[in-house]
Amino acid sequence: MDYMYNHFSQLASRYRDLRTTDAEPIAFIGETLKYLPEVKAADVGCGDGRYDLLLFQHLNNLHLSCIDTNIPMLEHVSDYLTKHNITRFETIQAVAEDFPLKNNSMDCVLTFNAIHHFDFLKFIEKAAEMIKAEGKIFIYTRLRSQNARNIWGQYFPSFLEKETRLYELNEMERWIQSVESLAIETVKQFKYERTSTLERLIEQAKGKHYSTFSLYKEEELDEAIQAFQDNIKKAFQKTDKIEWFDENILLVLKLGRQQKDVAHH
Numbered sequence: 070m071d072y073m074y075n076h077f078s079q080l081a082s083r084y085r086d087l088r089t090t091d092a093e094p095i096a097f098i099g100e101t102l103k104y105l106p107e108v109k110a111a112d113v114g115c116g117d118g119r120y121d122l123l124l125f126q127h128l129n130n131l132h133l134s135c136i137d138t139n140i141p142m143l144e145h146v147s148d149y150l151t152k153h154n155i156t157r158f159e160t161i162q163a164v165a166e167d168f169p170l171k172n173n174s175m176d177c178v179l180t181f182n183a184i185h186h187f188d189f190l191k192f193i194e195k196a197a198e199m200i201k202a203e204g205k206i207f208i209y210t211r212l213r214s215q216n217a218r219n220i221w222g223q224y225f226p227s228f229l230e231k232e233t234r235l236y237e238l239n240e241m242e243r244w245i246q247s248v249e250s251l252a253i254e255t256v257k258q259f260k261y262e263r264t265s266t267l268e269r270l271i272e273q274a275k276g277k278h279y280s281t282f283s284l285y286k287e288e289e290l291d292e293a294i295q296a297f298q299d300n301i302k303k304a305f306q307k308t309d310k311i312e313w314f315d316e317n318i319l320l321v322l323k324l325g326r327q328q329k330d331v332a333h334h
Contacts, residue, residue, distance in 0.1 A: 090119045093259055094209050094319050098179070099127030101205070101255075101321065108176045111136055111199065113165045113192070114183025118146030124179070125155050133158040134175075136168045166191035168199075175199045179207040182317075185234040186280075190244045197250050197324065205254065206322040212237050215316035220263070220270065221279065223313075224300040226293040232281040238318065245322060255321040263315050267301050267308035 102108055107130035112121055115135040125131050135146050135158055143160040150158055163169055165180070165187040178196040180187070196206045211219075213235040221228045238256065245251055274294050277283050282290060305311050 092123055095123040095127050098207055105129055105176055110177045111175055113180045115146055116142050118149040120181045122153055135160045136163050138164055166195055170199050172198050173201050175204055177205045181209045184208050184210045194248055208320040211317045219315050220313045225297045231284040250324055251322050252325050254323045257319040259317045261315045264312050
């Protein structure tokens with residue numbers, strides 16, 4: 070996976086500018102954990118910290134372990150949080166399937182748009198060991214079927230064929246059910262109305278804001294970007310105001326076995 074490490078290393082300095090950060094799941098997590106006077110948490114696959122700043126804004130007296138395999142990303146998260154006068158955090162270079170925290174020490178383990186880079190089962194098994202008896206695991210991601218309905222899945226050549234790493238809900242549910250100590254507490258769907266310009270979308274694709282674009286060879290990507298422009302111009306009357314929906318899902322896991330609640334947003 071050296072190419073993926075290199076991809077994120079090259080992207081680290083401009084990742085926040087290229088990606089869209091969703092505040093809604095963080096607000097939901099904050100509401101879920103508002104009963105805790107202080108929160109000890111780990112963000113696994115933290116990237117450059119774009120979600121971590123929001124966590125500090127929504128969780129009470131948060132102490133956060135920011136975990137990633139990528140050193141440049143960890144350097145950026147450290148700079149980013151420090152610039153916002155946040156000190157109650159640490160950065161740890163580790164893989165998602167084996168991060169060095171004490172068992173039963175975390176109020177929650179979180180991951181945002183990164184689970185498709187992990188071994189799902191090994192990650193949740195490890196996270197289950199880390200959380201306290203009343204602790205939770207939050208997994209924010211997009212499904213393969215959701216990916217197919219966004220602007221890239223619909224109009225960018227080979228995007229769906231290249232992106233084979235995403236999961237479907239039934240796959241994740243099956244893995245979770247195989248871990249005796251874990252149960253699904255909530256499955257929450259998010260749907261966002263997006264607006265962008267063609268120029269901005271091309272900038273994101275060229276910048277490889279989704280790691281999917283790093284799976285293209287350079288010449289192949291250039292050709293796909295040109296075809297994407299043509300597809301967009303055919304599909305939308307105004308290329309300065311392109312509208313679509315992005316969809317994501319948030320899984321909330323806990324220790325024990327109980328019926329899940331299904332919530333829609």
